[in-house]
Amino acid sequence: MAKASMFRWLTLGLVLGLSAPLAAPGALAQQPPIKIGESNSYARQAAFTVPYRNGWQLALDEINAKGGVLGRKLEVVSREDGATTGDATRVAEELVSREGVTLLFGSFLSNVGVAMADFANQKKIVYIAAEPLTDAITMAQGNRYTFRVRPNNTMQVGMLMEQAKASGAKRWAIVAPNYEFGQSAAGAFKRLLKEQIPDAEIVAEQYPALGKIEAGPTVSALDQAKPDGIFNVLFGPDLIQFVREGNTRGLFEDKTVLSLLTGEPEWLLPLKDEVPEGWIVTGYPWDEITDPKHKAFIEAYRTKFNETPRLGSLLGYTVMHMIRDTIERAGSTDTDALIKALENARFDTVAGPVTMRGIDHQSSMGAWVGKLKQKGATGGMTDWSYKDGTAYMPSEADVKAVRKE
Amino acid sequence: MDPSFLAVQALSGFASASSLFITACGLTLVFGVTRIVNFAHGSLYMIGAYTGATLVPRLLEWSYGPVPFWAGILASAVIVGLIGILIEVLLLRRIYGAPELFQLLATFGVVLVVQDLVVHVFGPQDILGPRAPGLRAPVEILGRRFPSYELVLIAAGPVVLGLVWLLLRKTRFGVLVRAATQDREMVSALGVNQALLFTGTLFLGAFLAGLGGALQVPRVAANTGMDLSVIAECFVVTVVGGMGSVPGAFLAALVIGQLQAFGILIFPKSTLVVVFLLMAAVLVVRPYGFFGRPEIIGGGHAVGIVSRAPSRATLPLTVALMILLAALPLVADAYLLKVAIEILVFGLFAFSLQLLIGVGGLVSFGHAAFFGLGAYGAALAVKWFGAPMEAALPLGLVLAALGAALIGAFVVRLSGIYLAMLTLAAAQILYAVAFQWVDVTGGDNGIVGVWPSPWANERTVYYLVTLVLTAGAALALMRIIDAPFGYSLRAMRDSEARAEAIGLHIRRHRWLAFTLAGAAAGLTGGLYAFSRGSVDPTLLGIPTSVDALTMLLLGGIQTITGPLVGAGVLHALRDQIMPLTDYWRLLLGLAIIAMVLIFPRGLVGTVQHWREVRA
Amino acid sequence: MSLLDVQGLGKSFGGVVAARNVRFGLDRGEMLALIGPNGAGKSTVFNMIGGQLPPDGGTVSLDGADITRLPPRERFRRGIGRTFQVAQAFLSMSVAENVQMALISHHGESRALWGPARTRHRDEALSLLERVGLAEAADRPCAALAYGDVKRVELAVALAGAPKLLLMDEPTAGMAPRERAALMDLTAEIAARDRIGVLFTEHDMDVVFGHADRVLVLVRGEIVAEGTADAIRENPRVREAYLGDAHALAAPGGARP
Structure with a gap:
């Protein structure tokens, strides 16, 4: 079993052993690179994942230009995960057993993220979920090997919930894609609504299949319930159709609309001149960022790729640097050492300081919350602020109650 | 309910019906x-x-x-x-x-x-x-x-x-x-x-x-994603309306448009299922749709396995191959074994389809249904009953066999292109159920954590388990193809009139063939689920069915061992080429077209033909 | 009691009457020809007796048992063998296997999942092939046979069910004239030896008048005449029906088409 990889390890050990006494800068270049496995839905979810790939590519180039980590270059072996759980675990298997990667990162869809977490647990390899937002990855399905960088659904919904309270809306309708991400976000919304606005009620729920919304009937079914607040979790093509149909039929008029992720340029730009103004969203107002370190990243990204950054760009960039820091702190590519280096570690990112909480492997990265506004031919965010994730994380008691370990 | 709401809903239904009709009308004319x-x-x-x-x-x-x-x-x-x-x-x-x-x-x-x-x-x-x-x-x-x-x-x-x-x-x-x-x-x-x-x-x-x-x-x-979603709906419209009938397509589109518009109110999460159930129901009552006529359907184009003199080399070759396959773990690394497991699984999957197509002349375009049923049966047994692999695998097989028996009971009433359409619809219904019945199947999320029992979790052991089960099933199917039952299926494929005139009960034999093929496909589905630890609705999707057909075609539809070879070659190619290119589907599509146009015998068929020509 | 008894058989398609009140009987060992001009309804009558087509009214009885509503496969079990106007054989099988297949079905083994089919009932198949003169071709692929030989295979297949009644729809269509006579001689001989009743339709009047013990004439779905070959040839109603087709009723040995 695993003869090839055993052989590979022996060779590696031999090379390391022999080269240790010669650890002069000149000899470094000859060491094999550290391989990192990456997979994402580059075909089906290109709007997010292609900028995300640009982001980690930019970071990777920076890292390797500075000599890599532990004196070795970093190499990312990237694969298409087909946007399905089966294909994702299939390529993960290939990355682990054929390419011999040190750790895995990536994924976009939450259901894929959950499958990858399960895979990581089974194969005992570190997996860093970049985008998938479902709580399950760090809660019920969480495990020793799985970490997540972005603020999860509970955290992002919690940030929006403050605005819900302020709006005074009591009759809420939910529209969410019918898969892990949407279900998890709707669940978080219902839970937090009950906790924070006990006299509010849910008057309508619509769960169109991901990528298959029938916008007309969905909008009229929501309208029929006469809500005064709407919580939206749709994104991508579903969102565009929903917004267009909702604008036409006046669904959003005089209502408070809370919407996850809609302020992210990847979902906002395709709306062009039909931006639903006044929606309260989480997103990424890159055009109004003033922090010099963050601005430097934006400039570097625009120069290299000749386009404006998306949230995915920032995320890919951030995750790549976090991986580098982790390997450096671990001092090796050993899985246990990597886990130790990740748990409760603090990272300095362009978005600000981030801590990877040890108890659930959820990072404290925050999100920008603001209102949508038409800015010329496209949309943007206004009245925004960056909310650090720490205050919105699930309580330790909640985590302990659902995690199986 | 408020009448203005109903009116608006009906108008939405008419609008979808119009769009659907315009597209489906082209399909039916062609x-x-x-x-x-x-x-x-x-x-x-x-x-x-x-x-x-x-x-x-x-x-x-x-x-x-x-x-x-x-x-x-x-x-x-x-x-x-x-x-x-x-x-x-x-x-x-x-x-x-x-x-x-x-x-x-x-x-x-x-x-x-x-x-x-x-x-x-x-x-x-x-x-x-x-x-x-x-x-x-x-x-x-x-x-x-x-x-x-x-x-x-x-x-x-x-x-x-x-x-x-x-x-x-x-x-x-x-x-x-x-x-x-x-x-x-x-x-x-x-x-x-x-x-x-x-x-x-x-x-x-x-x-x-x-x-x-x-x-x-x-x-x-x-x-x-538009192409496959609209073609599935167009198929429903043309089949329900009657293939080739423009007014039929119009009527069917109207019915389906309204069904979707109001279905969303009554069954908000099962709109897909409702549409395909309508199709199945119409086909049972009117097998050729609203305005279809049976004579439009050609049929009788069946190609498939022909009799060959038994070769003395078969037994020693089989034994040698089994020994080689059993010895593979001695030389292969973990990843190669993983690929080998998938080849074995898909080999048997394609081979079970060969029983229907190559032997029975029944062009099933929804074989993924049985693969998926086997996989979901096993995964659901693990998820809901905590069943170990030893119990979950047979459960998956039984679920697939039952599903095949049920689907087969409807399907064997038809032939030719309508049969292909109905099998496709059956697979789409199951796809929709797996996709939309979130509480049970996990919907798009699928079911994770479907791993083998501890004794079989080691890659080599699981490979050997897979080898024993798939090879055993394949050899049994080969015997069946050679036995009177396989000959009876071929007889019906060659000439239904003759078969009926010598006393063969065509529907009963074909129904049994569906059940057997479904059981074998179900076994492969279960094995596949345990090999990768999860199931999701794509296992039931059109591409999975087409995969099996491509393997058949590649190996050679007129040969017994073709599908096994086809599965091996296609899978190996996919494994090597897919990571290297963004155009895998383009290459695969061109390869399928090229095979149909210039290489319809397939790999094994060509080798056989070449040997016969030389002999 | 006659072997086959047909009473008041009728069938119409849409408004077109294809068969009206057809009644006749057929005895064991008898060769009965059903003739008529094109479109007279021969195939309709034939397929109602074979079970391929359900009649609108009337009955078909075999040995006194009503078989009107039975599907073809059940009629096979009751002792009806048939051949088709366009020969129907299993072209993917060898000649012997075609006959073996019929024997397998006759013995109720068609759903056996084990034990190769090609070794079952082979001797019996070979002796049936012997009778139709195809013993040498036993292991050739059926698809490689000349059309006339495929017709013989059909005959052997039909005989495999040990039939009491043989239905032959245009048994000699598509064959060379010499082959026709040979096939019908063979059929007559088998019918006589095994006391099988044979009902056949035929265009070739040489075949009809040379081999039929009795002839039925069908015109526009109705039987207009019945009798021995000579009686039929002289019947004025038949002459009327075949008006303009004088050669068709010429005596054997006369002008050939």
């Missing part, structure tokens, strides 16, 4: 004349949508107003019509006489090619087109706002129906199209320039598909 079920019709629709969403904004930038908008829509449809001509000239005219299976596969090859080309040409982003100038403002209907563009769509369906009717009744081309739909031989007897007629029909069909797609520009973002 089928009527060429007798080819054009899988790529959905791809033409998708190209129409992308072209419209790209072209119309440019025209509007140049001059904003209704005229450039509608000119852009029409121009997109014409462009798609020209692409239709291209497809006819390059591909379809070479396969008019081919067996249905080859026609379906070749046009599916076009689907794969178009998927990658669309991403290449238009980019991976979904493109939302502009709204129609002059139709941005909604209309008030019974105090509710209704998009005015939808009203235009509602009118477009009957208008297209009227124009097509005029074309068919008042022009020479129309007379010929109707004649060809009635009786193909007659057209050739009339001395008509057939090539021109067929090319013209393809233009018309593709034009309508393109129009259907372009009309979606203001309401739906052009996206890469």
Whole structure:
């Protein structure tokens, strides 16, 4: 079993052993690179994942230009995960057993993220979920090997919930894609609504299949319930159709609309001149960022790729640097050492300081919350602020109650 | 419920019905004349949508107003019509006489090619087109706002129906199209320039598909999943309406549009299931749809296994192969073993399909149904009952066999292209159930944590388990093919009339064949689930069914061992090539088309043929 | 009691009457020809007796048992063998296997999942092939046979069910004249030896008048005449029906087409 990889390890050990006494800068270049496995839905979810790939590519180039980590270059072996759980675990298997990667990162869809977490647990390899937002990855399905960088659904919904309270809306309708991400976000919304606005009620729920919304009937079914607040979790093509149909039929008029992720340029730009103004969203107002370190990243990204950054760009960039820091702190590519280096570690990112909480492997990265506004031919965010994730994380008691370990 | 709401809902239903009819009308016309079920019709629709969403904004930038908008829509449809001509000239005219299976596969090859080309040409982003100038403002209907563009769509369906009717009744081309739909031989007897007629029909069909797609520009973002979702709906419309019947398509589209509009109120999460159940119900009561006629369906094109003298080398070769396969873990690393497991699994999967197609002449286009049932059966047993692998695998097999027995009971009443359609629909129903019954199946999330029992969790052990089970099942199937039952199936494939006249109960044998093939496919589904630890609805999807068909075709449909070889080769190629290119689907599609056109015997078939020619 | 008894059989398609009140009987060992001009309804009557087509009214009895509503496969079990106007054989199998297949079905083994089919009932198949003169071709692929030989295979297949009644729809269509006589001689001989009743339709009047013990004439779905070959040839109603086709009723040995 695993003869090839055993052989590979022996060779590696031999090379390391022999080269240790010669650890002069000149000899470094000859060491094999550290391989990192990456997979994402580059075909089906290109709007997010292609900028995300640009982001980690930019970071990777920076890292390797500075000599890599532990004196070795970093190499990312990237694969298409087909946007399905089966294909994702299939390529993960290939990355682990054929390419011999040190750790895995990536994924976009939450259901894929959950499958990858399960895979990581089974194969005992570190997996860093970049985008998938479902709580399950760090809660019920969480495990020793799985970490997540972005603020999860509970955290992002919690940030929006403050605005819900302020709006005074009591009759809420939910529209969410019918898969892990949407279900998890709707669940978080219902839970937090009950906790924070006990006299509010849910008057309508619509769960169109991901990528298959029938916008007309969905909008009229929501309208029929006469809500005064709407919580939206749709994104991508579903969102565009929903917004267009909702604008036409006046669904959003005089209502408070809370919407996850809609302020992210990847979902906002395709709306062009039909931006639903006044929606309260989480997103990424890159055009109004003033922090010099963050601005430097934006400039570097625009120069290299000749386009404006998306949230995915920032995320890919951030995750790549976090991986580098982790390997450096671990001092090796050993899985246990990597886990130790990740748990409760603090990272300095362009978005600000981030801590990877040890108890659930959820990072404290925050999100920008603001209102949508038409800015010329496209949309943007206004009245925004960056909310650090720490205050919105699930309580330790909640985590302990659902995690199986 | 409030009447204004019902009225608006019904109008929405009419609008969807119109769009659906315009697209499906093209499919049914093309089928009527060429007798080819054009899988790529959905791809033409998708190209129409992308072209419209790209072209119309440019025209509007140049001059904003209704005229450039509608000119852009029409121009997109014409462009798609020209692409239709291209497809006819390059591909379809070479396969008019081919067996249905080859026609379906070749046009599916076009689907794969178009998927990658669309991403290449238009980019991976979904493109939302502009709204129609002059139709941005909604209309008030019974105090509710209704998009005015939808009203235009509602009118477009009957208008297209009227124009097509005029074309068919008042022009020479129309007379010929109707004649060809009635009786193909007659057209050739009339001395008509057939090539021109067929090319013209393809233009018309593709034009309508393109129009259907372009009309979606203001309401739906052009996206890469459009092709398969619309083709599935078009299949339902044409089959329910009766293949080749334009009024039938119109009526069916109306029924389905309303079913979707009101279905969403009653079964908000099972709209897909409702539509396919309608199709199954109609086919049971009226096997040829509302206005279909049985004689339009050709059938009798079955190709398959023929008798061969038993070779003395078979036994030693089999034993040697088994020893080699059993010794593989001694030399292979973990990843190679993983690939080997998948090849074994898909080999048996394709082989179980061979029992239906190569032996029975039953072109099942939904074999994924049984694979998926086996996988889900096993996974559900693990998830809900905590069953270990030893119990979950047989449960998956039993679920698949029961599913196959149930589906088979409906399917064996039909033959030829209707049989292919109904099996496809059955698989789509199961897909929809797995996709939308979230509480039980996990929906899109699938079910994770389906790992083998501890004793078999080690890769080598699981490989050996898979080898024993798949090889055992394959050898048993080979015996069955050689036994009277296999011969009876072949007899019915060769001549139903003769088989019936020597006392064979055709439906009963075929039903049994479905059940057996389903059980074998179910076993492979379960093994696959445990090998990768999860199941998801794609296991039940059209691409999974096509995978099995491609393996059959690659190995050779007229051979017994072909599917096993085909599975090995396809899987190995996929494994090597897929990570290297962004154009895997394009390559696969071209390979399928090439095989149908120049290599229909498949690998094993070609080797056999070559040996026979030499002997 | 006659072997086959047909009473008041009728069938119409849409408004067109294809068969009206057809009644006749057929005895064991008898060769009965059903003739008529094109479109007279011969195939309709034939397929109603074979079970391929359900009649609108009337009855078909075999040995006194009503078989009107039985499907073809049940009629096979009751002792009806048939051949088709366009020969129907299992072209993917060898000649012997075609006959073996019929024997397997006759013995009720068609759903056996084990034990190769090609070794079952082979001797019996070979002796049936011997009788139709195809013993040498036993292991050739059926698809490689000349059309006339495929017709013989059909005959052997039909005989495999040990039939009491043989239905032959245009048994000699598509064959060379010399082959026709040979096939019908063979059929007559087998019918006589095994006391099998044979009902056949035929266009070739040489075949009809040379081999039929009795002839039925069907015109526009109705039987207009019945009798021995000589009686039929002289019947004025038959002459009327075949008006303009004088050669068709010429005596054997006369002008051939």
